[in-house]
Amino acid sequence: MTRFGIHSATQVEEAAGNAQGAALARTHRIRQRVLGFGITLVAVTYAVRLGELQIIEGDAHREKQLAQSAEWELLPAPRGRILDRRGRVLAAPDTRYQAFLAVDELTLERAEAIEAVAAVVPVSAERRQAIAEAAGGWSLVASDVSDEERVRMQRTIGHGVHFESRPARDYPRSMGRRLIGAVGADGRGGTGLEADLDDWLAGIPGRAEVRVDGHRNAYRPPGGQVIEAVAGHDVVLTVDAELQRIAENELARALTKTGASGGDMVLLDPRTGEILAVASERSDGAPDQVSALTDPYEPGSTMKPFLLASLLSEGVVDLDEIVDVEGGTLYSGSRVITDVHGYDTLRVRQIISKSSNVGAAKLAERLTPAVQHRYLRDFGFGMRTQLGHLAESPGRLSRPESWTALSPASHAIGYEMSATSLQLASAYGAIANGGVLMRPSLVREVRDPSGHVVQRFAPQPVRRVIPEQVAAEVRGVLEEVVRDGTGTLAGMAQFAVAGKTGTARLAVNGRYAQGRYRASFVGFAPADDPRIVILTRLEDPTGGVYYGGAIAAPTSQAALEAALATDGVQLDPRLVVSDARPRPWSGRPARGTQAGPVILAASGGTEMWTAAGGTAEPVIAVPDLAGLSARAAAAQLHALGLRVEWRGQGVVAAQSPVAGRELARGEIVVLK
Template sequence: KVFTVAALLENGLADLNDSIDIGNGRWTINGRTLSDVHVESEQVTLREAFYESSNVGIAKAALVLPEGLHYQSLRDFGFGTRTGIKLPGEVEGVLRSPDRWSRQSPQSLAIGYEMSATPLQMAMAYGAIANGGTLMRPRLVREIRDANGRTLERLEAQEIRRVVSPQTAAQVGRAMVDVVETGTGGAARIGSYQVAGKSGTARFATGGVYQSGDYSSSFIGYFPADNPQLVIFVKLDRPEGGVYYGGAVAAPVTRSVMEAALAANILDIETLVESATEPVEVVSPDRYAEYINTPVPIPLSPELPESEGGADAVAIPDVSGLPVRFAVRELHKHGLRVTEMGTGDVVRTYPTAGSVVTRGEVVRLRSGGQDDE
């Protein structure tokens, strides 16, 4: 849906405020019935159809998209071609040319069916939105160093092509923020920073036939939305437990990965743009701990003496009196994960300031105006 909307906006065929009649959330076209789960209104804007992941809304919007233009836009984003990554066994994925489409293909492709893509292709395409519309060539190595840490060779980033204008990329990115702030991707939200993302739920195809009850759940996003540093793609095949929507299954894992990245000090925190969104969600300290229970081996500076835990230990800084969002930023800079509790100024932390803990530890915040447990 992201790339359908991008093609519509880039070619002046639609506006995010355009109104779409989705009726009762079911629409039959060329023998195929599309249905919606999350949307309740009969009339929605294209923006609402996007952040509520309306199959009917996006498919109807795509009626004005010429087949050749639709196909070329997907190709420009890198689908149907190898990325050029230096790994054996890479495949092209599936994206058939328009002369091989059926009558159902335009609407199916508009909502992500009748094509397949590798996780790297997905990350690369979303990276183009994050990079202001420019598709970049993926690379495994940033630089080569000798045994003494001296840089021998630096492999520069390479642009492949401009896919959409910076204006279109910004519009799509803002709509992806709406997915997290308002729509189906709320479970990927981080209280202090904005996340741009999109959930996905698709049925598996066996022998060319999509199977009912057999799902793949995904969420892909970039972070932080205003100054992207990471693109994260999470895909779970055949999730168990009766829940299979991407926003419910994959988005929480995406959030855990982002939290781990913040705690591991692999991001330039000084340049992260903080979200003004309030209030901050209250979450359990052990949420999804099974996904990130091993600290990332990146040294902290300054290191503590060996007697106090060594390089994997850190003293919790005193953030009392700071607004929650600034306290979170300071704790992340020290390699700590954070459970935010409420808004306003921080009263205390658990464990308390000065405590020596392992890097990656969860620190709970208690803000003013809240009763103690």
């Protein structure tokens, strides 16, 4: 019993020990499994994360690593070109260089090397001294070196001269710079169209990966990343380079002759609104502003045609109606309106052609202020032209509610309001083209670097202002202005010109200054089929002559004659006369005209050339015209006072008389 009990206790203890061991074993197994699972989980987590790092986030981390271990060299984008309407380059990308002399590498003496550089480009005294005193290293010797100059320096100096290139801008034609503007030091557009068109011209810079060695020398590693630059777009303007040159030259000549402080000349196509040329000069204005767009002024009598157009459109006037113009003096309240020439009566058409302020003031009474204001507004006054480029002023045209009793007369003769030269030229374009105001434009199209057109800008009509018949009647009156009115000095023999002169008093500090004026002429040619509108404004002339008809009209005539003789204005066969007598062009063939060679009459100006076969002494040597176009040859002969008989096609192949022969003014040169 006792042994059995003892034996049983031992068995119990053994069983308990076995159970404890089994439990401990289970615990170990559980711990092992948990540890194994944990290790597996950690391993899987690391594997997943490693996969994320290498597969999903790999590119980002590689870029981060490159950013930390590499530097980048900027690759400038070639800037797009600015072209004129016929593809002639006005602005183009260029490369310029800085030149350095490495004094330790020179095979020449320093002084000799400096003189070799100075033979190519100017070297200042300060740079000469700095190079002479340099202990070693590189010394800057020239900052704006062309590629041709770089080659000449390399050939002359040899070892020891180094160059660093930088992008620059080349303007191959010395015209239109105020309009085109310039590029800043950062390579972006700084002024003018260079700034305004920068989004198209600039392109997208590239970059190249570089490494830096222990000596801080940068180099491109083999296989390094390179992101190529994207070149900018080319922009084609509506401007014609030859017409721009003519406008700038004629304006400069007029400013010199009249002593004017500044002025504008604008040429545009009335059919499309395209600006063909715009020249502006102001002695007291910002050098990078185009005053034809930014400087509004009181236009004076050049506003009278818009009064006439309003009256005719409203049906309250007849062109041949006789008006009492009070002998040239009209008392209106406290104000006295006067004419330069006093007349007792004038027909309505003569009020414009003779530029009667009294007549215009009396005619303005037939319109309510609201109607008069509406027509002025419809012609574009008092608002920007929506050119879309460069800074532009809206001018000033107050609401009719604020007009005084004197305002209708003031607006009729171009006072108490202001307009820019572009606004005024555009408004005349509406008269010239049949009554539709066109939105002016400076950009024709944009081309990508391969030459494909990516954007083209079509002509945009703004609104019809007056009926076509009214526009034709006003054009006829403006032709009378040039034929026998105040604008005779704008007339040409081979083309009929229509236009209006203006002479306005100049306001200084809010008051009209004694003896200071603004002279202007706005017109178009040919009168029956207008191809070109011209505006000439001369500010504050000091030569003693200040009337628009005396100084602005002949300036316009000279510019028109040169413009119509270029290829920039399309030649119409109807624009030449068919006999030897210079006379205004009417747009209709003369009755009884026989078929035969065409004779281009020279401009008469204020005198007519002597008839062929006259008694004038032979004083003109005939130039050599071989290879010139008919238009260019005719223009050259007209300038000499000769007439032209054209019997060929294309360019001049032969001429009679031959080059060098002396002729009298008015004689004919036959071109074949």
